[in-house]
Amino acid sequence: xxxxxxxxxxxxxxxxxxxxxxxxxxxxxxxxxxxxxxxxxxxxxxxxxxxxxxxxxxxxxxxxxxxxxxxxxxxxxxxxxxxxxxxxxxxxxxxxxxxxxxxxxxxxxxxxxxxxxxxxxxxxxxxxxxxxxxxxxxxxxxxxxxxxxxxxxxxxxxxxxxxxxxxxxxxxxxxxxxxxxxxxxxxxxxxxxxxxxxxxxxxxxxxxxxxxxxxxxxxxxxxxxxxxxxxxxxxxxxxxxxxxxxxxxxxxxxxxxxxxxxxxxxxxxxxxxxxxxxxxxxxxxxxxxxxxxxxxxxxxxxxxxxxxxxxxxxxxxxxxxxxxxxxxxxxxxxxxxxxxxxxxxxxxxxxxxxxxxxxxxxxxxxxxxxxxxxxxxxxxxxxxxxxxxxxxxxxxxxxxxxxxxxxxxxxxxxxxxxxxxxxxxxxxxxxxxxxxxxxxxxxxxxxxxxxxxxxxxxxxxxxxxxxxxxxxxxxxxxxxxxxxxxxxxxxxxxxxxxxxxxxxxxxxxxxxxxxxxxxxxxxxxxxxxxxxxxxxxxxxxxxxxxxxxxxxxxxxxxxxxxxxxxxxxxxxxxxxxxxxxxxxxxxxxxxxxxxxxxxxxxxxxxxxxxxxxxxxxxxxxxxxxxxxxxxxxxxxxxxxxxxxxxxxxxxxxxxxxxxxxxxxxxxxxxxxxxxxxxxxxxxxxxxxxxxxxxxxxxxxxxxxxxxxxxxxxxxxxxxxxxxxxxxxxxxxxxxxxxxxxxxxxxxxxxxxxxxxxxxxxxxxxxxxxxxxx
Numbered sequence: 144x145x146x147x148x149x150x151x152x153x154x155x156x157x158x159x160x161x162x163x164x165x166x167x168x169x170x171x172x173x174x175x176x177x178x179x180x181x182x183x184x185x186x187x188x189x190x191x192x193x194x195x196x197x198x199x200x201x202x203x204x205x206x207x208x209x210x211x212x213x214x215x216x217x218x219x220x221x222x223x224x225x226x227x228x229x230x231x232x233x234x235x236x237x238x239x240x241x242x243x244x245x246x247x248x249x250x251x252x253x254x255x256x257x258x259x260x261x262x263x264x265x266x267x268x269x270x271x272x273x274x275x276x277x278x279x280x281x282x283x284x285x286x287x288x289x290x291x292x293x294x295x296x297x298x299x300x301x302x303x304x305x306x307x308x309x310x311x312x313x314x315x316x317x318x319x320x321x322x323x324x325x326x327x328x329x330x331x332x333x334x335x336x337x338x339x340x341x342x343x344x345x346x347x348x349x350x351x352x353x354x355x356x357x358x359x360x361x362x363x364x365x366x367x368x369x370x371x372x373x374x375x376x377x378x379x380x381x382x383x384x385x386x387x388x389x390x391x392x393x394x395x396x397x398x399x400x401x402x403x404x405x406x407x408x409x410x411x412x413x414x415x416x417x418x419x420x421x422x423x424x425x426x427x428x429x430x431x432x433x434x435x436x437x438x439x440x441x442x443x444x445x446x447x448x449x450x451x452x453x454x455x456x457x458x459x460x461x462x463x464x465x466x467x468x469x470x471x472x473x474x475x476x477x478x479x480x481x482x483x484x485x486x487x488x489x490x491x492x493x494x495x496x497x498x499x500x501x502x503x504x505x506x507x508x509x510x511x512x513x514x515x516x517x518x519x520x521x522x523x524x525x526x527x528x529x530x531x532x533x534x535x536x537x538x539x540x541x542x543x544x545x546x547x548x549x550x551x552x553x554x555x556x557x558x559x560x561x562x563x564x565x566x567x568x569x570x571x572x573x574x575x576x577x578x579x580x581x582x583x584x585x586x587x588x589x590x591x592x593x594x595x596x597x598x599x600x601x602x603x604x605x606x607x608x609x610x611x612x613x614x615x616x617x618x619x620x621x622x623x624x625x626x627x628x629x630x631x632x633x634x635x636x637x638x639x640x641x642x643x644x645x646x647x648x649x650x651x652x653x654x655x656x657x658x659x660x661x662x663x664x665x666x667x668x669x670x671x672x673x674x675x676x677x678x679x680x681x682x683x684x685x686x687x688x689x690x691x692x693x694x695x696x697x698x699x700x701x702x703x704x705x706x707x708x709x710x711x712x713x714x715x716x717x718x719x720x721x722x723x724x725x726x727x728x729x730x731x732x733x734x735x736x737x738x739x740x741x742x743x744x745x746x747x748x749x750x751x752x753x754x755x756x757x758x759x760x761x762x763x764x765x766x767x768x769x770x771x772x773x774x775x776x777x778x779x780x781x782x783x784x785x786x787x788x789x790x791x792x793x794x795x796x797x798x799x800x801x802x803x804x805x806x807x808x809x810x811x812x813x814x815x816x817x818x819x820x821x822x823x824x825x826x827x828x829x830x831x832x833x834x835x836x837x838x839x840x841x842x843x844x845x846x847x848x849x850x851x852x853x854x855x856x857x858x859x860x861x862x863x864x865x866x867x868x869x870x871x872x873x874x875x876x877x878x879x880x881x882x883x884x885x886x887x888x889x890x891x892x893x894x895x896x897x898x899x900x901x902x903x904x905x906x907x908x909x910x911x912x913x914x915x916x
Contacts, residue, residue, distance in 0.1 A: 634661015
């Protein structure tokens with residue numbers, strides 16, 4: 144039996160400095176009051192200690208389980224069959240709107256990147272062409288580096304100073320949200336604006352990033368906003384979709400938004416649905432699948448339709464996604480049985496490289512958490528990376544002797560001649576002097592002999608480290624395209640080497656085919672997705688022939704990579720100390736029971752409780768509980784109180800705000816009865832308890848919780864095993880699970896953090912510390 148040492152800490156850095164790490168407002172959906180700029184700068188340490196063995200208390204769960212109180216049941220019973228049909232139609236309308244708006248955002252990002260990057264590359268190209276003849280190419284290098292840094296600086300300032308949650312791809316945050324964790328500010332309108340502007344600046348600024356990952360976050364934000372029929376940021380309520388103002392519905396729509404984002408990014412509607420299933424959603428049913436697929440299809444179609452006008456081909460729907468790998472024709476890229484072991488070997492190599500990428504990025508992220516935590520430092524680091532990327536790119540192009548003839552069939556957008564002969568262009572510039580999407584397509588589809596092996600080797604090494612350094616900066620950026628580009632480069636190199644060392648290799652070892660397999664292996668090794676990524680790659684290439692090799696490669700890359708380190712998104716989730724629940728409880732946890740796992744003692748409320756008691760409980764910052772079991776005293780005063788329901792902090796706050804007191808109800812016969820609409824109007828940013836004024840006389844009043852509490856909360860006995868508790872909690876999307884003894888007395892409460900703190904480590908079952916980080 145494994146031995147677990149309990150190391151639970153309730154202290155925090157903020158507590159030590161005299162500032163509450165987490166006030167009540169953060170727990171019930173509002174923001175914490177921010178200190179002034181001078182105070183925050185004065186109070187910031189040069190080094191922030193980081194301990195990965197912590198689980199943060201600042202994250203709360205979403206209420207995915209419906210609160211079945213009397214108000215809810217009365218509303219459901221009053222609703223006719225036609226009413227339910229109208230609700231179902233509304234869900235389809237919302238999903239259609241999500242798809243349409245996500246497609247429009249993708250279209251805007253694509254056009255903005257193409258136009259702005261085109262302007263930048265034309266200016267730099269003219270400069271390089273001029274100075275190649277007269278000398279002084281260092282001026283061109285400085286121009287390129289300054290342009291990159293200036294553009295990236297704008298994006299980094301937006302993220303670092305205005306909305307830090309918009310940094311990165313956003314996929315780890317959306318994974319957490321769909322897992323049931325409330326991540327503050329993750330689906331706000333401001334986050335969407337910063338995300339879109341930030342990703343345009345990142346890609347145009349020449350960083351080793353892609354614009355596809357952030358599309359998933361953008362789609363999720365659109366879904367969260369549209370489904371609520373209002374904008375809390377703009378303080379506008381359109382009085383529509385009010386029924387959907389609860390976590391249960393909102394989380395389903397966010398699943399659709401994430402899928403629509405994948406669909407817009409890759410032109411892969413089925414891949415989008417599978418991404419939501421594989422990476423996020425805890426709860427799934429057939430109708431939800433259909434609605435998510437509908438949102439994905441609308442997203443792809445919208446992007447396609449509007450891009451056809453931009454490309455002056457109205458109605459031509461041949462550009463399904465932001466990244467178009469181009470079509471792989473079956474004749475040129477057919478594979479044989481004897482190539483399968485080669486593909487599997489490439490998958491293993493991709494898993495190793497992916498594990499190295501993730502480990503390096505893990506160390507780099509810890510360094511950033513400790514030392515690069517001030518917004519000004521984050522902006523400076525992003526500018527430094529942009530300048531270094533330009534300098535490395537220029538140096539590689541400058542010293543490259545890989546010259547290729549500029550034929551009529553060549554489709555180079557910005558061919559750089561440099562020191563090549565007339566009628567030739569520098570092959571290294573094709574990869575570095577372009578947006579990453581164009582470079583990927585070039586590696587997939589240019590004819591054999593276009594790239595020198597030395598060019599590909601140097602590019603793979605340099606871009607690997609640049610991409611690793613770039614992911615985690617305070618900019619909006621995705622890792623999909625850099626990983627694909629690294630894999631396509633070494634995959635093409637592998638194909639060229641095969642063709643040169645094997646008889647008849649030039650016939651069957653097509654470099655483009657191996658570039659595709661290498662890209663899949665590298666991306667699989669970094670992000671560890673299998674099912675959805677197979678379908679995304681198949682849909683993006685438009686060829687189902689490669690389904691089997693891509694699947695084998697991704698499975699191999701995942702198995703090999705998982706042996707060394709977790710996937711990149713899981714690493715970043717763990718580094719943020721998020722209480723993330725995986726599909727199953729740790730394998731060796733059957734000997735643990737609810738008795739050991741639960742939090743105790745529990746703060747309970749009586750069915751008819753004194754208002755002063757409720758206010759004191761809610762105002763107690765040392766506990767910050769969000770759910771309270773409601774108990775009822777037996778007929779005999781000696782008899783213990785028994786469980787009769789569960790009520791949430793958010794509900795109690797609404798009741799206090801509307802002063803639903805027993806005495807007032809008796810004295811005011813005309814008082815309007817509280818309805819579910821009052822709770823929906825307050826969702827999701829419930830006011831903090833400090834903002835609600837309760838007079839001394841009102842504190843003596845009584846509050847009847849019978850009508851508002853969930854009278855049938857889920858409960859488990861003390862001896863329930865941890866895997867069983869975990870399965871119930873995870874499958875039903877619970878926030879609180881009451882532990883009761885054999886006479887229905889409340890003895891404990893299981894929350895997300897009680898379960899998430901147990902995980903399998905290198906020494907067996909380990910328990911994480913809890914801290915207000």
